[in-house]
Amino acid sequence: MKLYWFNSPNPQKVRLALAELGTPCEVELVDLFKGQNRTPGYLALNPSGRAPTLDDNGFILWESNAIVAYLGDRERRLWPLDARGRADALRWMFFQSQHVTDALTGRVFNMVAKAKLGLPPDHDAIKRSNEAIPGVLALLEGHLAKSRWMLGDEFSLVDCCYLPGLNALAMTHYHLKDYPKVSAYLANGAERPSWQAAGMIDFERAFAIPKTD
Numbered sequence: 383m384k385l386y387w388f389n390s391p392n393p394q395k396v397r398l399a400l401a402e403l404g405t406p407c408e409v410e411l412v413d414l415f416k417g418q419n420r421t422p423g424y425l426a427l428n429p430s431g432r433a434p435t436l437d438d439n440g441f442i443l444w445e446s447n448a449i450v451a452y453l454g455d456r457e458r459r460l461w462p463l464d465a466r467g468r469a470d471a472l473r474w475m476f477f478q479s480q481h482v483t484d485a486l487t488g489r490v491f492n493m494v495a496k497a498k499l500g501l502p503p504d505h506d507a508i509k510r511s512n513e514a515i516p517g518v519l520a521l522l523e524g525h526l527a528k529s530r531w532m533l534g535d536e537f538s539l540v541d542c543c544y545l546p547g548l549n550a551l552a553m554t555h556y557h558l559k560d561y562p563k564v565s566a567y568l569a570n571g572a573e574r575p576s577w578q579a580a581g582m583i584d585f586e587r588a589f590a591i592p593k594t595d
């Protein structure tokens with residue numbers, strides 16, 4: 383199995399899932415900062431030109447949450463295998479990929495990736511993101527008040543889909559402390575051995591941005 387990845391939130395979901403499952407996988411860097419996601423070779427694998435992409439012995443799959451779901455079905459662990467459990471997992475993964483990503487991206491992309499590239503931030507995008515973030519965080523706060531992990535008492539692969547984005551948001555010095563359950567959820571995720579194994583700590587070091595306000 384081979385994962386084409388970059389150390390950014392969507393590929394990190396898959397690295398976390400692989401680390402949690404203990405599934406051996408070769409990892410090849412697709413350096414987004416160098417445009418390696420736009421080469422003809424990479425586009426032939428993943429026409430969306432984004433990371434991650436998984437190659438499981440010739441089965442090519444892109445879209446991070448689809449890859450995580452595939453790994454859950456393949457390994458049959460940390461993943462519900464009954465119809466309702468799976469629907470619940472997919473519900474939270476679709477919500478993450480649509481609404482959480484929509485809300486967070488303007489802030490994270492402009493304050494983390496663009497800062498790293500030395501590009502000027504799009505302040506309108508940050509403003510729109512700041513307006514959208516409280517809605518999704520309030521929903522997650524309500525859910526996590528009743529549930530230690532996204533699917534209940536036990537960690538699951540769905541958590542691998544939520545933690546990287548929340549971590550990137552924390553790196554923008556967002557006032558996550560106003561959402562104590564979300565903060566605790568992120569802290570608990572970061573304490574798991576998979577965090578280090580997936581290179582999340584390297585990501586934090588590489589993208590550490592100073593607090594300015």
Ligand SMILES: N[C@@H](CCC(=O)N[C@@H](CS)C(=O)NCC(=O)O)C(=O)O
Pocket residue numbers: 388390391392393414419431432433434444445446447479
């Ligand atoms: N919906 C896709 C989004 C993938 C995505 O946007 N990945 C980012 C890195 S976190 C990327 O490759 N960006 C490069 C680009 O958009 O050109 C997924 O979940 O895999």
